[in-house]
Amino acid sequence: MIRVLVVDDQAMIRLGIRSIIDAQEDMTVVGEAENGERAVASARSARPDVVLMDVRMPVLDGLAATRRMLDPAQPGSHRPKVVVLTTFDLDDYVYESLRAGASGFLLKDSEPEEVLRAIRVVAGGEALLAPGVTRRLIEQFVDARPASRAPDPALNGLTDREREVLALMTAGRSNAEIASTLFIAEQTTKSHVSKVLQKLHLRDRVQAVVYGYENGLVRPGSGG
Known part of the structure; x- marks a missing residue:
């Protein structure tokens, strides 16, 4: 069972993603968070396999939260895979998130099937983005x-x-x-x-x- 943490400052988006995930037999939502600070705390306690991380949030943004969550120097040995959620496909925050260790990114208007595929891909240990796509983004x-x-x-x-x-x-x-x-x-x-x-x-x-x-x-x- 793939354990997923949903992080977004908009309750309706979290609800929509949760309903999609919980309808699957091979995955479940183990927590939600409305800002990066709560996301880091939830990741430590709920130990998700995959985190769907919004970028622009109050208190602590998704970039800073990703860095904390994946920093080997931080307490705890559990390091989930992070997929960044963004409104723009060429967002400088996405690049910075990749530098911080995120496994890829998704557009918020992605089809439900794309979201589910992304979760399964990164949970299986693969990167969500093809190297060529990553390269164009980085450039x-x-x-x-x-x-x-x-x-x-x-x-x-x-x-x-x-x-x-x-x-x-x-x-x-x-x-x-x-x-x-x-x-x-x-x-x-x-x-x-x-x-x-x-x-x-x-x-x-x-x-x-x-x-x-x-x-x-x-x-x-x-x-x-």
Whole structure:
């Protein structure tokens, strides 16, 4: 059973989402919150698998709440998957939420089937956004200044092959495309991807794309 926390400052939206989710046999709503502060508290107590997180809310917005909820330094070991709910498909808050560790985003006017699919996808450990979509989103907002900031020291823990794989992931390539480019088996590619995510403490491929841009592996508008 997939446990879901619904976070939105509008009661009617929370009610609508709850009714959709509770009608499913494989998921249930374990809590609601009308602002980010209550969302963080509810996530700790209810331990949801997935959080549907509104962005613009009083007291504490969804971006700050996502950061707190997924911060390894915060008390508690439970880290739910977060899907950001937004009115705009190119919202700078969405990019910042992805940086904070969210697994993707949904438009508030999405069809019920899309909401349910999103919950199942992220609960299953996958990112909601395709890497190519993530890349186009990031290119709208990322301030790529690789020359003015030092790369993450964790990159030094990757092998040369793993760095190649990360660069291709950042460029939006699928596992099959990476395998073809590097002349390796697709299963080998999957193994490299898993090791990259593990070594860099990244939740999924979406966060890997953000990480790659943040560390100058690909520049916005560079193609690839």
